[in-house]
Amino acid sequence: MDGAELTGKKVLITGASGFTGRHAVTYFQGAGADVVAVVRRPDVYSFGKNVDVYVCDLNNKEQVRELIQEIEPDYVLHLAGKNSVPDSWADPLLVLETNVMAVLYLLDALRICPKARTVIVGSRLKYTPEPGRIPQPPHPYSLSKALEEMVSLSWKSLFGQQIMLAEPGNLIGAGPSTGICSLLARHVVACEQTGKTEAFRLSGRDNTRDFLDVRDAVRAYATLLVHGTSGTVYPVVSGVERSLGEIADLLMSMTEAKVPIRWDGTSSGPDGAGKQEEMSELRKLGWQPQITFEASLRDILSDVRTQQGRTTG
C-alpha cells in the first residue's frame, strides 16, 4: 500500500495524543488524509497546525455520538484505551468501562456511517477463554481486551459493520513509550548526560521478545483500514524474536558512555508474540516491516537525547 488510497479521506484517530497516536497522526497526514485527532485532554500534546483536534470523553455515550455525527468519518483508528496491567488492578472498573464500553459507544455510534471502516487496536495480552472451563484471566486488563474483541466482532455480526481487529506485539519508537527499549535508551542517555552509574536491572540476556517499529505498525493499521477483511483479527508483529542481550549490546554500540546493567539471570521463554506465520495475513495485503531494528533503536536514542537535552538544558 502506498497510502494513495487515503488521500482526501476523513480519518478519525482516537487516543491521538498517545505513543502510537502521535505517529498515526503524522503518517495519515503525510498520506494526504483529512485527519481528526480525538483526545480526552487538549493539553497533553501539541499537534501541528494543520491537525484538526477534537476533545471527547469516549466514556461519555452522548459525546461519542456527537463526535461521529459531526465528523462522519471514512476510516476510524481506535487507539484509545487503558493499557496498564498494574492500573487495571488498581481500578478494574475504569479499565472495563474504557476498554469495553467506550468501544461499544464508538461502534454503536458508527452505525449511522455504514460505509465507515474501523480498526480496533487490541492486545496480545488478551485473555482467551478455554471452552468448558471457568474464565481465569490473569488480570482485569486481559479480561477487558478479551471483551473488547468479543463486542467488536459481535457488533460486526449483529449490525454488518466493517470492523477489523489489530493485535500489536511490543511496539517501539520515539515518544512516550514505557517499553523496555525506551526505558533502556533513557538509561543510556542518563549515563551520557549525567554520568549516572546506578545499574539498570534486567532479567536474562537470552530472554526474547518480538519488537516492531511503531511506524510499521501504523502502516499495518492503514493497510487494514483500506484492505482488511471485516471480522478478522490480525496480529501485527515483526516475526523476529530479539534477546534482551542483543538490545543492550546494540544500544551500547551507539554510545560512548559507560552504561552499567545488572542481569538477574531470570529466564523466561519467548513471549510468543512473533511467529512468522502470524504475519502472513497482513503480508497478503501487501504489508511488511520496513524499518530495521537497529534503525528503530537509533531513532529512540536520538529522540531521548533531544528530550533529555530539553529537560536538563
Place this chain on the structure above:
Amino acid sequence: MDGAELTGKKVLITGASGFTGRHAVTYFQGAGADVVAVVRRPDVYSFGKNVDVYVCDLNNKEQVRELIQEIEPDYVLHLAGKNSVPDSWADPLLVLETNVMAVLYLLDALRICPKARTVIVGSRLKYTPEPGRIPQPPHPYSLSKALEEMVSLSWKSLFGQQIMLAEPGNLIGAGPSTGICSLLARHVVACEQTGKTEAFRLSGRDNTRDFLDVRDAVRAYATLLVHGTSGTVYPVVSGVERSLGEIADLLMSMTEAKVPIRWDGTSSGPDGAGKQEEMSELRKLGWQPQITFEASLRDILSDVRTQQGRTTG
C-alpha cells in the same frame, strides 16, 4: 434446604419489583431473612410493611457502592436486568450497560464484603462462542448475557469472591410475566369475563418447552446462595418438556368459557432447556421442584382472575 439457614441473614435482592423479584422477597421473608428489596423506581410495586425497600440505579457506580457499604449483605440475589430480546435491538447499549456493567459495579462493590455470597441470574439464551470462529450472537441480549457470565466468573477468579451463576429456563407463575402460560391464561380470563371471541394465535401443538414454577426457581436460588459452589453455572429447570397443546388443554379444563385458539402449525423442536441431567448439580444440593405444572397453571389463572376482576370490576 428448609430455609432455616436464612434466618436473620441479610439478603439483598435486586430487581425486587420484577416478576421473580416479588416471589423472592416473599420467600426470603418467610424464611426469616432480613430482606433488602432493591428497586430502581419505588412506585412500581407495593411491598409489605416489613420489607426494607432501597432505591438504587444499578447503572450508577457510586449509588451501587453506597448501597453495599450501607447494607453489607450476607447474601445477594441479582435479578435486575433487561430481559427483552426486541428491546435489545432497539437499544443495544442500554442492555449491555445494564446486564454487564451493572453486574460489574455490584460485584466490584462487594469486594468489601469478602464473606458475601452472590447468585447472578443469567439466561439460557446467552450466546456461547465457538472457539476459532467470529462471534455471531443472534441478538444483543444474548451477547449481554454471555458477557455477564464471563465477567461474573472472572471476578470470582480475580478477586476470590463467592459467585454462583443460575440459568433459569421458562419460569411461570402469578405476577407480571410475559411468558406463554401467562399470556394464554389472560386470554382465558378475557374470554370468561368479556366473552371475547378473537382467537389466540399459537404455533404448533407439539412444540415443547421446559417450564418451572417461579417459586421453585426462587428456592433453587436460595439453595445456591447457601450451598452453591462458587464459579459454577447451574441450570434451573424442571427437566420436563411440556407441549403447547398440553398447556392449552389444561387451561381449557380449568374454565367453563369457550376459548378460541388458532394453531398455525409451525413446528419447532424442543428449546433444549429441560434436560434431566442438567438438574443433577442442583439436586445434589437437595433441591427439587415441588409445585406441579397443573398447580402452577391454576395459580396463574387464579391470579389473573383476581387482577382482571380488579381492572374490570
